[in-house]
Amino acid sequence: MDMLTLDYIKTLLPTRPDESHKMTFGNVLNIAGSINYRGAAYLSSMAALRVGAGYVSLASSSCVCNSITAQTPNIVTIPLVTQTALMSSAITSTAKIISKLDQYEHTDPEAISVDAVKQLWVKLQQTSVVSVGSGLSLMGTDDQPRSPNEPQNDSDPQVQQDNLQLKGNFDFFCHLMKAIETSVTKLILDADGINFYAKMIQSPNDETLPSFKLPTQSVLTPHPKELSRLLAVDVTDIQQQREHYATLAATKFGAVVVLKGHKTVITDGQQTFINSTGNSALAKAGTGDVLTGMIAGFCAQGMAPLEAACLSVYLHGLAGDLVSKQQSCYSLLASELLDYIPKAIQLVLQKTA
Ligand SMILES: NC(=O)C1=CN([C@@H]2O[C@H](COP(=O)(O)OP(=O)(O)OC[C@H]3O[C@@H](n4cnc5c(N)ncnc54)[C@H](OP(=O)(O)O)[C@@H]3O)[C@@H](O)[C@H]2O)[C@@H](O)CC1
Numbered sequence: 001m002d003m004l005t006l007d008y009i010k011t012l013l014p015t016r017p018d019e020s021h022k023m024t025f026g027n028v029l030n031i032a033g034s035i036n037y038r039g040a041a042y043l044s045s046m047a048a049l050r051v052g053a054g055y056v057s058l059a060s061s062s063c064v065c066n067s068i069t070a071q072t073p074n075i076v077t078i079p080l081v082t083q084t085a086l087m088s089s090a091i092t093s094t095a096k097i098i099s100k101l102d103q104y105e106h107t108d109p110e111a112i113s114v115d116a117v118k119q120l121w122v123k124l125q126q127t128s129v130v131s132v133g134s135g136l137s138l139m140g141t142d143d144q145p146r147s148p149n150e151p152q153n154d155s156d157p158q159v160q161q162d163n164l165q166l167k168g169n170f171d172f173f174c175h176l177m178k179a180i181e182t183s184v185t186k187l188i189l190d191a192d193g194i195n196f197y198a199k200m201i202q203s204p205n206d207e208t209l210p211s212f213k214l215p216t217q218s219v220l221t222p223h224p225k226e227l228s229r230l231l232a233v234d235v236t237d238i239q240q241q242r243e244h245y246a247t248l249a250a251t252k253f254g255a256v257v258v259l260k261g262h263k264t265v266i267t268d269g270q271q272t273f274i275n276s277t278g279n280s281a282l283a284k285a286g287t288g289d290v291l292t293g294m295i296a297g298f299c300a301q302g303m304a305p306l307e308a309a310c311l312s313v314y315l316h317g318l319a320g321d322l323v324s325k326q327q328s329c330y331s332l333l334a335s336e337l338l339d340y341i342p343k344a345i346q347l348v349l350q351k352t353a
């Protein structure tokens, strides 16, 4: 186990040759965001650009893409066909409307259609790295009231697993992961992408859950609760032995694992690093989406997943430390963290000189 040091981080920053163009610095396809989590799509895409990726495309539903385009001109958007768009084009009579509405009653109106995978097919072949999951809603919690006679212990990881219900973009995600399995080498899997993978791993005999393999160079970015779902281990145990469980997951899933939180653990199962930067300012909704985008952005520049994860986690924490110095650790917004990434990179570069 090694602490991440500035000396080591200095050696990781990718070079920026003068003889270059945007594609020299990689192409990220970010599949992120959903009707309630548009901000996650913005934060992750912008973070990939902020660390130097040459080209970032956001693939999501039209409502997400429209919101992002209204906020920034920097992200190329790929609006994906939604289930409701297909549904309305298929509806021709009132009777059909009623039967279809019944069928889609519990569906997110902006849920992406499985046909969108065909839309993405060529792009998947051309892209150097794909990030999936930030704000892409696949799961909900089963909030059904329970009978008082049937108490359940919610801290039991198995109960947490059972309480996760598939919804929203689930069908699209399953087809997408099958396509990624055969066409993508570098994948960053975040948030509900991890929750789905956990459900798949924990329920190998469930035929309603199509299985997929992670690409050879994958990064999983769980927070402790997500890792607890992946390993079916209580979150308290995870927090007591963070390095142990992160390493176990990396070995089990053949991926780099970034176990987020104070002293983030980064491991490929053989080498393990502990982050030395960051503070409670980062405990704010959306900062994890920024981290996912940073890892994707560095991977796109040709970095190996372990190194890209170490560099991203360190800079993300350093950006949080710079914020804290200027404005305390109370007030950071995840969107402001994006503005501190250049300052963190500059600090590392200055130390290099
Ligand atoms: N602006 C946007 O668009 C934003 C979009 N976002 C997107 O929203 C999606 C869902 O994100 P989310 O925040 O709703 O769910 P999630 O983080 O799984 O928390 C659920 C529960 O897990 C637990 N838990 C969490 N962290 C923990 C920890 N470190 N250690 C231990 N436990 C921890 C905690 O449970 P508790 O401990 O309270 O029982 C918590 O209540 C996701 O796609 C994301 O990308 C967000 O990034 C926000 C900004």
Ligand SMILES: Nc1ncnc2c1ncn2[C@@H]1O[C@H](COP(=O)(O)OP(=O)(O)O)[C@@H](O)[C@H]1O
Residues within 6 Å of the ligand: 223, 260, 261, 262, 263, 264, 277, 278, 279, 280, 281, 282, 283, 284, 285, 286, 287, 288, 289, 290, 291, 316
């Ligand atoms: N107390 C803390 N100290 C250092 N880093 C923290 C702290 N709390 C959260 N972070 C960092 O902030 C990010 C939070 O990510 P995550 O839990 O996925 O939140 P979200 O889903 O809202 O983006 C992670 O990179 C995590 O390491």
